Amino acid sequence: xxxxxxxxxxxxxxxxxxxxxxxxxGCRKCEIACSLHHENRIWPEASRVRVFMLVPGAxxxxxxxxxxxxxCVKACPFQALSVNEKTSAVAVDKEKCTGCGxxxxxxxxxxxxxxxxxxxxxxxxxxxxxxxxxKVCQEGGWGVLKSVPRRDQPxxxxxxxxxxxxxNLATKMYGEKAEEFL
Amino acid sequence: MLGYTGKxxxxxxxxxxxxxxxxxEAWLKDYVGGRALAAKILCDRLIHxxxxxxxxxxxxxxxxxxxxxxxFYPGGRTCVSGKSPQSNGVVGSTVGGEFGIxxxxxxxxxxxxSGQAEKPVYLFIKDTDVEIRDAxxxxxxxxxxxxxxxNKECRALLKERxxxxxxxxxxxxLCIGPAGxxxxxxxxxxxxxxxxxGYGGYxxxxxxxxxxxxxVKGTGPLPEVADLEKIKQTIGLVNxxxxxxxxxxxxxxxxxxxxxxxxxxxxxxRNWQEEWHDERSYGVDQFENRFWVKQAWSDFGCPTNCMKIxxxxxxxxxxxxxxxxxxxxQAYLGPNLGIFNPEENVYLSALVDDLGLCxxxxxxxxxxxAELFQRGILSKDxxxxxxxxxxNAEAFAALAKKIAAREGIGDLLAEGTYRAALKLGxxxxxxxxxYAVQSKGIGIGAHGIRSGMDFSNExxxxxxxxxxxxxxxxxxxxDGWGSEIWTxxxxxxxMCVFTCFGxxxxxxxxxxxxxxxxxxxxxxxxxxxxxxTLQIQRAxxxxxxxxxxxxxxxxxxxxxxxxxxxxxxPCKGQAADKxxxxxxxxxYYEEAGWDANGIPKSExxxxxxxxxxxxxxxxxxxxxx
Numbered sequence: 001x002x003x004x005x006x007x008x009x010x011x012x013x014x015x016x017x018x019x020x021x022x023x024x025x026g027c028r029k030c031e032i033a034c035s036l037h038h039e040n041r042i043w044p045e046a047s048r049v050r051v052f053m054l055v056p057g058a059x060x061x062x063x064x065x066x067x068x069x070x071x072c073v074k075a076c077p078f079q080a081l082s083v084n085e086k087t088s089a090v091a092v093d094k095e096k097c098t099g100c101g102x103x104x105x106x107x108x109x110x111x112x113x114x115x116x117x118x119x120x121x122x123x124x125x126x127x128x129x130x131x132x133x134x135k136v137c138q139e140g141g142w143g144v145l146k147s148v149p150r151r152d153q154p155x156x157x158x159x160x161x162x163x164x165x166x167x168n169l170a171t172k173m174y175g176e177k178a179e180e181f182l
Numbered sequence: 183m184l185g186y187t188g189k190x191x192x193x194x195x196x197x198x199x200x201x202x203x204x205x206x207e208a209w210l211k212d213y214v215g216g217r218a219l220a221a222k223i224l225c226d227r228l229i230h231x232x233x234x235x236x237x238x239x240x241x242x243x244x245x246x247x248x249x250x251x252x253x254f255y256p257g258g259r260t261c262v263s264g265k266s267p268q269s270n271g272v273v274g275s276t277v278g279g280e281f282g283i284x285x286x287x288x289x290x291x292x293x294x295x296s297g298q299a300e301k302p303v304y305l306f307i308k309d310t311d312v313e314i315r316d317a318x319x320x321x322x323x324x325x326x327x328x329x330x331x332x333n334k335e336c337r338a339l340l341k342e343r344x345x346x347x348x349x350x351x352x353x354x355x356l357c358i359g360p361a362g363x364x365x366x367x368x369x370x371x372x373x374x375x376x377x378x379x380g381y382g383g384y385x386x387x388x389x390x391x392x393x394x395x396x397x398v399k400g401t402g403p404l405p406e407v408a409d410l411e412k413i414k415q416t417i418g419l420v421n422x423x424x425x426x427x428x429x430x431x432x433x434x435x436x437x438x439x440x441x442x443x444x445x446x447x448x449x450x451x452r453n454w455q456e457e458w459h460d461e462r463s464y465g466v467d468q469f470e471n472r473f474w475v476k477q478a479w480s481d482f483g484c485p486t487n488c489m490k491i492x493x494x495x496x497x498x499x500x501x502x503x504x505x506x507x508x509x510x511x512q513a514y515l516g517p518n519l520g521i522f523n524p525e526e527n528v529y530l531s532a533l534v535d536d537l538g539l540c541x542x543x544x545x546x547x548x549x550x551x552a553e554l555f556q557r558g559i560l561s562k563d564x565x566x567x568x569x570x571x572x573x574n575a576e577a578f579a580a581l582a583k584k585i586a587a588r589e590g591i592g593d594l595l596a597e598g599t600y601r602a603a604l605k606l607g608x609x610x611x612x613x614x615x616x617y618a619v620q621s622k623g624i625g626i627g628a629h630g631i632r633s634g635m636d637f638s639n640e641x642x643x644x645x646x647x648x649x650x651x652x653x654x655x656x657x658x659x660x661d662g663w664g665s666e667i668w669t670x671x672x673x674x675x676x677m678c679v680f681t682c683f684g685x686x687x688x689x690x691x692x693x694x695x696x697x698x699x700x701x702x703x704x705x706x707x708x709x710x711x712x713x714x715t716l717q718i719q720r721a722x723x724x725x726x727x728x729x730x731x732x733x734x735x736x737x738x739x740x741x742x743x744x745x746x747x748x749x750x751x752p753c754k755g756q757a758a759d760k761x762x763x764x765x766x767x768x769x770y771y772e773e774a775g776w777d778a779n780g781i782p783k784s785e786x787x788x789x790x791x792x793x794x795x796x797x798x799x800x801x802x803x804x805x806x807x
Contacts, residue, residue: 025487027480028280032417035403040410042253043403044287045351054333054352056375057476057491057503062349101346113348116401121348140425140485142478162349173475174493177501181330 014088015129016066016150019158022169024144026051026059030133037132038122045116048124049133052162055181058169061133061144064090064111064124067156072123075106080121088150089126097121109159183207184408185250185697186215187289191312193305195391196240196297200312203294211700215249215291217274217673218715220263223294224272225718228265229798233727237267237383238365238390240298246356246396247292248282249676250697253404254413256420257678258283258482260356262379264387267367268543268598268623270730271723273382273648274673277356278481278489279373282676284354287400299392302363306336306353307398308343317394324536325359325372326503328395332357336397350399357395358385359538361586365389366596368543368585372535376489376505377481380540381624381651383598408699416693417483423684424485430683432477434488437466438509439516439527442628447751448636450518450628452556452572453549454619454743457630458751461522468524469506479505486681492528499529507531507541510652513628514545519552520572533579537586544585546625547599548578551591553617559610566590599625601730619741620650622723622732627652631744633753639664640758641766644738645774647719653679658766660708660773663687667712674715714790716774717782721795724781724802734780738767777803 028044028051035043044050049063066088073081073090080096081103083089097120103112104121112121124131130147137145160168163182170178193200205219213219227243228235235241244264252258260282266273285293288309302317320328333352340350354373361369362385369385370378379385388394407413424431442449443459451459469492470477478487494502507515507527515530516522534541548570554560555570562569566584568577568591584592595602600615600623607614619626621643629638629652642655646666654673657664672679675694687704694702726732744758771778775786781803787796 023478025476025478025480025484027478027484027487028482029485032483036410036414039403041403044283045401046403050351052349052351053374054337056329057479059479099346101348104348110349114346140421162351173491174503175495177493177503181326 013149013151014086015126015131015147016088016153016155017063017126017131017134018146018148018153019061020144020146021060021165022172023142024051024060025142026053027140027142029136029140030061030145033132033136037127046122048122050113052166054162054166055170055178057173058166060165060169062109062111062162062165063133065109065155065158066090066150067108067159068154069156071106071108072103072112075102077102081123084125087126087129090123091125092121092123094118094120107159108156110161111159183210184699185405186210187286187291187405189290190292190294191290191307192294193312193314194297195295195299195303195314195393198299198314200314212711213715214671214674214711216247216261216276216676217263218670218711219247219292219674220245220261220274221272221715221718221722224263224265224722225795229721229725229794232722232725232798235265236728237265237270238386240296240391242387242390244295244384244387244391244393245292246281246285246295248286249674251675251677251693252282253286253482254407254417254697255675255677255681255693256417257480257484257486257681259676259678260285261673261676262356262371262384263382264384265722267383267386268381269649269723270623270726271647272719273624273651274670275371275379275382275384276673276676277371277373277379278377278678279354280482281354281356281373281398283404283482284398284400286404287402288398289400289402293396295391295393298390302392302394304332304393304395304397306339307396308340309401320394321363322360325357325538326375326536328357328359329355329375332395332397336399340399353397353399355395355397358388359536359586361538362386362389363394364586364588364596366539366585366588367598367601368540368547368596369538370540372538375503376535378535378540380542381648381653383540383543385538407697409696412692412696416689416696419689420681420685421485424681427486427683430488431486433466433470434490434506435509436469436490436506436512439512440465442509442513442636443517446635447633447748447753448630448638449513450549450619450630452520453518453553453617454630455553456750457632457748458753459517459522464516464522464524469528472524473528484678484681488680494525494528497525499525502529502532504528504532504535510628511541511545514542514549518545518549518628519578521575522573523575526575530575530579530582533582537582539582539586542627543598543625544582546619547585547595547602548581550599550603550617550619551581551595554606554614559612559614560606564591598623616742619743621646621741622649622737624649624651626650626741631740631758632748632756634756635753640740640763641770644740644763644767645770647716647723656770658770658773660770667708667716670712670715671707710790714792717787717790717792718795720774720776720782721799725798738780739763
């Protein structure tokens with residue numbers, strides 16, 4: 001299989017959100033756009049993409065990476081999660097979800113979290129293939145989030161816990177000094 | 183009311199009690215939020231005994247207020263206020279960061295803190311749960327360490343209490359460093375390591391209340407609004423304007439350290455003995471290429487990202503971390519101290535952040551001390567052995583640490599430039615106020631007036647109700663765009679001025695309507711809410727006390743340095759003109775509805791329905807100081 005990680009999109013390929021976390025300004029426009037799209041409110045904790053800033057400066061968006069093997073889907077005891085055939089995103093069936101948290105435990109990045117009001121899991125649905133977070137990030141020129149064709153990228157590598165990502169970014173910025181803040 | 187959560191937290195630290203309170207909707211309509219509402223709340227509760235209230239005592243009320251724009255207008259800010267230990271009046275000191283957004287998502291428009299805790303505490307707010315928690319393990323820690331420990335503790339609590347939620351983000355925090363704990367009058371309230379509510383000295387007020395920090399996590403949405411589509415359009419407009427401002431986004435105010443010296447000749451150099459320098463060593467590129475590890479750092483929704491993160495990675499200052507520094511800190515911890523080396527400036531900025539000191543006010547008082555050393559008025563012995571020569575970054579660092587600890591000479595300088603000048607003047611039997619570049623106890627922001635090329639003006643500091651605060655300068659006409667009435671609006675709604683260059687004036691009122699469903703016009707603000715706030719803040723400032731009072735005849739003026747001709751640069755020889763300033767001040771009094779002594783007239787106050795302010799001012803009218 002050729003290693004095709006290119007950007008040329010053919011019509012029926014699903015998108016994947018490539019991410020370059022070190023560029024994140026922490027502006028949280030992705031949270032704003034996501035929650036406006038899904039909730040029709042500005043609601044940071046209901047957003048499917050959440051910007052963590054466990055160490056100031058080491059800001060980054062934390063969102064589903066659509067792992068190749070979808071461990072969250074397999075882990076759900078209630079079959080509430082499925083893979084959308086068109087977009088490859090994880091779909092949550094709100095009727096079936098009990099908010100048990102098994103998907104969060106199964107996720108290598110502990111990405112899924114509970115909707116603060118509905119107490120059901122929320123996971124990025126890629127806005128049906130045209131992600132709003134990507135638009136605002138691109139519009140502002142930050143280029144942290146970018147839609148690319150989903151091919152054979154090692155997507156699950158982008159599912160990291162907030163602690164792992166924070167350690168990486170803080171070390172990149174602050175070197176050994178980062179240890180003091182972790 | 184739309185656009186508001188409708189609730190405030192009222193905390194009395196003396197009896198460790200907290201409860202939810204509401205504020206009269208009529209007040210919210212008139213005063214909107216933030217600074218104006220702070221002035222109103224403080225007026226309502228304290229004006230009758232204003233002169234007796236010690237800003238650093240349990241009677242002072244400390245406010246953390248949002249406004250209806252917070253979370254909607256791009257770039258989050260929170261207003262910190264109370265009776266100021268610098269001016270003895272009220273300063274609406276706004277600080278960047280997500281604190282206000284988290285607070286509104288938790289369901290509150292603000293926090294009202296009174297009393298004094300017996301032992302160090304911090305507040306932890308998770309939605310409607312408000313806890314007063316022990317902070318003894320945080321006491322004495324610098325602001326970065328405090329942020330780390332607080333994040334860890336609060337996230338652990340959230341995880342323990344809500345195990346099924348998933349990963350908890352950090353709470354938003356405000357905290358003080360050692361300077362605030364030691365009630366240093368130039369202490370700040372810090373957010374995100376490097377953002378500070380600087381002017382006013384509210385870090386000292388937090389310290390006096392034994393309140394080390396506040397952490398808040400709100401999981402709700404921002405409040406309901408009248409017209410979400412219109413808000414989205416406005417956000418789009420702010421973004422569009424910001425994105426077209428390419429170099430501003432890239433450099434933030436970081437270009438100022440060179441430009442305000444070389445181009446506008448209005449940068450403090452060696453305690454304002456000069457305002458010009460042409461040091462290419464201090465160019466923005468020197469900061470950008472050598473220290474910036476993050477080129478774009480934003481607060482909630484901000485398209486401008488004027489903040490950068492600077493890190494010193496080698497040499498003796500290795501490990502120093504701060505923001506750009508922004509222009510004010512570039513100036514005050516740079517040329518004002520005779521320092522033109524970016525590395526030393528980054529180091530000193532990081533140091534004041536960590537200690538919880540205001541870079542502007544501390545740079546001002548250290549510049550003052552260095553000039554006294556230059557003139558032989560302060561000796562090395564007076565300075566506890568510190569050789570306070572211009573450009574000696576390590577000497578200034580040693581002094582900053584002494585100020586934060588209130589140790590030796592630091593205890594005296596911790597009083598801020600004005601009070602230090604009075605005390606030292608008494609000890610040295612000499613008028614030292616002539617070297618104090620301040621107005622109403624507040625060091626002048628780094629925008630001099632002598633060249634006439636900066637955005638400052640000859641009465642801007644003299645007539646401001648926030649003294650030397652460069653973000654609240656005023657001008658004639660009183661309802662004109664340069665008047666303080668509009669900075670009051672910015673600090674009340676609250677909006678960041680660095681995201682609104684080019685944002686049409688009318689769009690503000692449209693946004694206000696889209697959020698609240700209420701109408702507001704320019705004339706209404708200038709004739710009602712804004713003007714009332716100006717009068718209240720003026721009254722609070724003039725009432726002053728208990729340690730010192732302002733005499734408008736003397737104090738509604740520029741620091742005497744601004745009347746000395748500039749000794750160098752393209753504007754050499756230029757100075758402020760005493761006659762012109764004094765005429766301007768009188769004209770300002772007239773337009774503001776103040777009498778010839780600068781006291782708001784009864785008729786002005788009664789017309790605005792401010793009878794209690796009029797009553798409080800009677801003692802000044804009968805016995806003008």
